[in-house]
Amino acid sequence: MSVVSELVKNVELPKMVKIRQRFSREKIEDIPAEVRGQLSRPEIEGNIRPGMSIAVTSGSRGIANIALITREIVSFVKSKGAHPFIIPAMGSHGGATAEGQSMILRDYGITEETMGCPLRATMQTVHIGYTDEGHTVLIDRYAAEADAIIAVGRIKPHTGYRGPYESGIMKMLAIGISKQEGAEVCHESGFKNMHRMVPLFGSAILKHSNVIFGVGIVENAYEDTCKIVSMTPQEIIDKEPVLLDEAKAMMPQIMIPETDVLVVDEIGKNYSGDGMDPNITGTFCTPYATGGMKSQHVVVLDLSKETHGNAIGLGLADATTRRAYEKMDFEKTYPNSITSTVLSGSRIPMVMASDKEAIAVAIKACNEIDKSNVRLVRINNSLHVDEIYISVAHLDEAKLHPDIEVISGPEPWPFDENGNLW
Numbered sequence: 001m002s003v004v005s006e007l008v009k010n011v012e013l014p015k016m017v018k019i020r021q022r023f024s025r026e027k028i029e030d031i032p033a034e035v036r037g038q039l040s041r042p043e044i045e046g047n048i049r050p051g052m053s054i055a056v057t058s059g060s061r062g063i064a065n066i067a068l069i070t071r072e073i074v075s076f077v078k079s080k081g082a083h084p085f086i087i088p089a090m091g092s093h094g095g096a097t098a099e100g101q102s103m104i105l106r107d108y109g110i111t112e113e114t115m116g117c118p119l120r121a122t123m124q125t126v127h128i129g130y131t132d133e134g135h136t137v138l139i140d141r142y143a144a145e146a147d148a149i150i151a152v153g154r155i156k157p158h159t160g161y162r163g164p165y166e167s168g169i170m171k172m173l174a175i176g177i178s179k180q181e182g183a184e185v186c187h188e189s190g191f192k193n194m195h196r197m198v199p200l201f202g203s204a205i206l207k208h209s210n211v212i213f214g215v216g217i218v219e220n221a222y223e224d225t226c227k228i229v230s231m232t233p234q235e236i237i238d239k240e241p242v243l244l245d246e247a248k249a250m251m252p253q254i255m256i257p258e259t260d261v262l263v264v265d266e267i268g269k270n271y272s273g274d275g276m277d278p279n280i281t282g283t284f285c286t287p288y289a290t291g292g293m294k295s296q297h298v299v300v301l302d303l304s305k306e307t308h309g310n311a312i313g314l315g316l317a318d319a320t321t322r323r324a325y326e327k328m329d330f331e332k333t334y335p336n337s338i339t340s341t342v343l344s345g346s347r348i349p350m351v352m353a354s355d356k357e358a359i360a361v362a363i364k365a366c367n368e369i370d371k372s373n374v375r376l377v378r379i380n381n382s383l384h385v386d387e388i389y390i391s392v393a394h395l396d397e398a399k400l401h402p403d404i405e406v407i408s409g410p411e412p413w414p415f416d417e418n419g420n421l422w
Contacts, residue, residue, distance in 0.1 A: 004361075005353060011360035014374045014391035017409035019398055021255050021386055023221030031065055031225055035072040038215070038230035047212035047232075050081030052147040054212075055120075055140070057089035059176055060104050061167075062270035062306065062383065063154045064223045067109035073150060073215060074117050085118040086110060087142050089151070089176035091183035092339035093269060093310070095332040098122050100308070107270075107306050125181045129208035137204045138182035139173075144209065151177070151214040155240060156247045159274040160342065161288040163195025164241040167273070169214040169231070170202035177205070184339050191286040191342060199237075206233045216243055221252035222386060252385045254280060254293045255401055256377055256394050260369045261362045262295040263378040265421070267313045268304030270383075274345060275313020276300070277382040283316035285345045293377070296369070297362035301355050301421070303327045304381070312336050315347030318365070319358045323420075325351045354419030 028034050039045060048054070054077055058070055070086065077084040086105070094100030098121035105111070105119065112119050126144035129137050143149050151169050153176070158166035165171065174197070175183045186201045187194075205211065214236045218227035227246065231239055262282075267275035278284040282292035300317040302324045303309070309329025314320060325348065337346040352358040363374055376391040387407070390398055398404045414422045 002353070005357060008357055008360040008364055011364050012372065013356070013359060013363070013413055014376055014393060015410035015412055016378065016389040016391055017395055017398070018387065018389055018407040020405040020407050021388065022403040022405065023252055023386065024250060025222065026220055027224035027226045028228065031068055031228070032072045034228050035069055036076060038228055039073065039076045041230055043232050044213050044230045045080070047148070048077055048080040048082050052082040054082050054084045054148045054150060055087045055143040055146040056084050056150045057152050057172055057177055058086050058105055058110055059153055059172060060090035060093040060101070060269055061154060061273070062108070063217060064219055065225050067114060069215070069217065069225070069228065070110055070152060071115050073152065074115050077150070078117070085120050085142070086115055087140055088121050089140065089172055091175045091178065092180040092335045096123065096180040096335035096339070100332065103308065123179050123181070125179050129204060131200050131204040133200060135201065136185055137201060137208060138179070138185065139177050139205060139209055140179055143177055146210065148210045148212040149177070151211055154217045154219060155243045156219070157244070157251065157279050158289065159272060159278050160191045160284065160286040161194040163198065164244070165199050165202065166244055168240050168244060169216055169236050170240055171198050173205040173211070174198045174201035180335065180339055187339060187341050191288050194288070203237065206236065216240065218243055218247045218250065220250045223383060226250060251279060254377060254379070254385055254388065255404055256293070256390055256397060258294040259377045259394070260295065260366050260375040261297050261299065261359065262293060263299045263301065263359055263376065264317070264382065265378070265380045266302045266304050267300050267381065268307030269310050269312065270304055270306035271381045272313070272383070274316070275307070275311065276316070278316070280382040280385060283313070285316060285342050296366045299358050299362045300324060301358060308332055310336065312345045314349060315345045317349045319350045319352055319362050321355055321358050322351055322353055355421045356413070356415050356419035
């Protein structure tokens with residue numbers, strides 16, 4: 001037994017209770033019909049002319065029904081006699097390579113075969129103008145060469161700053177379509193100024209490029225699509241802040257607001273730009289956004305398959321496993337941190353031999369708690385928190401909450417002979 005294993009071998013892990021959290025179930029039942037209806041608005045449809053080449057953006061987030069929504073947009077554009085193609089619009093994600101960004105889209109089911117149109121990926125950019133403050137504005141070369149651009153993205157709270165435009169169409173333009181080179185320019189002044197820089201760059205791209213409309217997506221807490229909105233360039237500016245407020249109201253949350261230790265089974269770029277959404281977990285990488293759960297220590301047990309080794313967010317945990325550490329691809333992880341100028345998310349936390357030891361060390365390191373009755377919350381990931389686990393110390397609190405249902409337990413942790421969860 002190692003010295004570290006010896007130090008934590010007597011830490012008692014609490015029995016756990018499975019609970020269900022209830023959120024709003026509002027969602028769109030017929031997504032293709034909703035997309036067609038939104039695109040059929042005269043002020044939207046009228047911008048698509050026969051023969052036009054049109055770049056349709058696609059980002060790196062795990063957006064519900066994104067392949068279906070994108071395919072319907074492509075189909076509608078083709079029905080008007082135009083020639084759509086898809087471009088990855090994800091800043092420096094995918095290791096800041098065209099191949100890496102194409103791979104992300106393939107994982108989401110977005111390919112030339114499934115979409116029925118070309119997919120053109122490049123990291124090359126074109127200078128199209130300047131912001132009102134004189135910053136250079138760059139966008140994807142294929143987008144710049146097209147006759148028109150359709151910006152498609154999910155609208156939700158950002159993980160590093162607060163402002164009228166956070167994650168959404170404006171950010172898709174300011175960061176996503178600008179690729180690594182353009183995103184770096186926007187990020188240069190840091191997250192302290194992102195509330196100002198995103199609309200500054202986004203508005204400049206709307207002014208100097210050929211964006212004909214945007215399609216904003218809002219999801220409920222169950223990752224169901226609950227709103228799809230087409231927007232003219234001016235409507236992107238006017239309506240996105242309103243949609244952001246709606247998205248905030250629909251977001252999931254951990255209804256136990258404070259705990260000693262938070263255990264996250266899996267993080268990844270498919271769940272959040274920060275690997276685990278700090279709006280849920282409280283693990284913010286900047287001081288310019290707050291919220292989420294309060295805890296003394298956070299444990300991350302693994303990386304998702306879909307993140308392809310991008311371990312952004314691992315540095316915001318206090319302990320992890322050797323399994324997660326060995327999946328970390330520095331070439332995929334570091335470009336994102338360097339471009340955003342926030343390096344903390346790429347740090348390596350304490351690496352433990354097993355799931356059990358990672359959890360145990362977090363408990364042992366807590367101050368001023370009852371070690372015989374530890375408060376602990378375990379989630380699978382930050383995107384799906386309808387069913388989670390809480391320790392028995394939280395049980396009375398959970399029973400008093402009107403939107404929490406106790407499903408099963410208390411039960412011991414299901415570790416195998418190596419101390420890893422089944």
